Amino acid sequence: MQAVEISNLSKIYRGKRGVCVEALRDLSLSIDQGEVFGFLGPNGAGKSTTIKIIMGLVKATHGSTSIMGKDSTVGVAREAVGYLPENPAFYDYLNALEYLRFVGGMFKMPSEPLEPRIEQTLKLLELWDARKRPMRSYSKGMVQRVGLAQVLVHDPDVYILDEPMSGLDPVGRALVKDIILDLRRRGKTVFFSSHIVNDVEKICDRVAIILNGELQCVVRVDQIMSEGVIGYQVRSRRSGRGDSSDYDVSKEELTELLDRLRIEGEEILLVEPRRRHLEDFFLSIVEGKSKI
Ligand SMILES: Nc1ncnc2c1ncn2[C@@H]1O[C@H](COP(=O)(O)OP(=O)(O)OP(=O)(O)O)[C@@H](O)[C@H]1O
Structure with missing residues (x-):
């Protein structure tokens, strides 16, 4: 029921x-x-x-x-x-x-x-x-x-x-x-x-x-959120140095970037997914940009 x-x-x-x-x-x-x-x-x-x-x-x-x-x-x-x-x-x-x-x-x-x-x-x-x-x-x-x-x-x-x-x-x-x-x-x-x-x-x-x-x-909502990963933000730091560097990469580019940073001796500080939020989805429906 x-x-x-x-x-x-x-x-x-x-x-x-x-x-x-x-x-x-x-x-x-x-x-x-x-x-x-x-x-x-x-x-x-x-x-x-x-x-x-x-x-x-x-x-x-x-x-x-x-x-x-x-x-x-x-x-x-x-x-x-x-x-x-x-x-x-x-x-x-x-x-x-x-x-x-x-x-x-x-x-x-x-x-x-x-x-x-x-x-x-x-x-x-x-x-x-x-x-x-x-x-x-x-x-x-x-x-x-x-x-x-x-x-x-x-x-x-x-x-x-x-x-x-x-x-x-x-x-x-x-x-x-x-x-x-x-x-x-x-x-x-x-x-x-x-x-x-x-x-x-x-x-x-x-x-x-x-x-x-x-x-x-x-x-x-969990489907929108999981389908909504559009890329990753990566932050790394060269060992022994204070400055950090930020990278924005697509899902496909992530593995290649992490491999390269490791080879270059960088310390990975952060790998964070960038996702499409429910609000983006809502606006796309309301503004007629997408339909389900
Ligand atoms: N008593 C009423 N007489 C005439 N039209 C009405 C009446 N109540 C609501 N409407 C109209 O019906 C439509 C839907 O209104 P409703 O209040 O259900 O929307 P809503 O999604 O709850 O909006 P909001 O987020 O602004 O509260 C609107 O066009 C509104 O002007």
């Missing part, structure tokens, strides 16, 4: 004056259980629309979505899900502690696992000291962290996150990456959208790229 299944999804938004926007066209995706899956696309590509349809917030024009084998438009299917909306907004007059108690109550969690879980989650997201301040006083990044806290507090099996790194500083982004990696270690499924490709590269098993509402490709 797939954790999330999206089948032939289409969405046309119809405006009041008959203006139509085709946001999704025949999108199909399967997310395996235990997988971290990145949903990439530029602004306006259709990522949030897809996620809102899965979460039952927007109605599809055609197609269907399921979570753990159940129709995701039926509420009971979403009990196993932690959902982070894009730009979360919370009750301004509640503090983080009260809000997480409210969320735990919605998931019918008894106070015994709930209270320690709230403490653990608020500490993890560095909100513990601010837990009794009303959320209207929180910064943008703090609100995003509350959004992540309410996703984690009931320990669901499936996580659907719309731009989880949005509004966070580099420290906050690194924390979110660690949290997602920890979820993967614990066998959870994470489906998240982003347009910041560098954030995705280190944590995803697979990514899908969507453009103008159409799926362009689904790729394994």
Whole structure:
């Protein structure tokens, strides 16, 4: 059984004056259980629309979505899900502690696992000291962290996150990456959208790229990374001398260079692959330079 299944999804938004926007066209995706899956696309590509349809917030024009084998438009299917909306907004007059108690109550969690879980989650997201301040006083990044806290507090099996790194500083982004990696270690499924490709590269098993509402490709990140070695940087130093020399060589030229440097009595300090990053791949798809 797939954790999330999206089948032939289409969405046309119809405006009041008959203006139509085709946001999704025949999108199909399967997310395996235990997988971290990145949903990439530029602004306006259709990522949030897809996620809102899965979460039952927007109605599809055609197609269907399921979570753990159940129709995701039926509420009971979403009990196993932690959902982070894009730009979360919370009750301004509640503090983080009260809000997480409210969320735990919605998931019918008894106070015994709930209270320690709230403490653990608020500490993890560095909100513990601010837990009794009303959320209207929180910064943008703090609100995003509350959004992540309410996703984690009931320990669901499936996580659907719309731009989880949005509004966070580099420290906050690194924390979110660690949290997602920890979820993967614990066998959870994470489906998240982003347009910041560098954030995705280190944590995803697979990514899908969507453009103008159409799926362009689904790729394994490790495959892109391993196929992406385009050459090597080599640094060497003549024995007894302080200065080092750098060389950029292709894959084919590497062995010949290393042999030559050894014969010349050079000490090899570094051999580092230069690879095509996921971002290069993403840009080549989005800019139409390559297709899969
Ligand atoms: N309620 C709406 N009414 C009309 N058009 C909409 C509505 N919501 C989204 N759209 C349009 O649908 C398309 C896809 O939007 P969507 O928000 O799904 O993209 P996205 O990939 O999430 O973008 P971003 O990265 O900027 O958040 C865009 O052209 C957008 O203008």
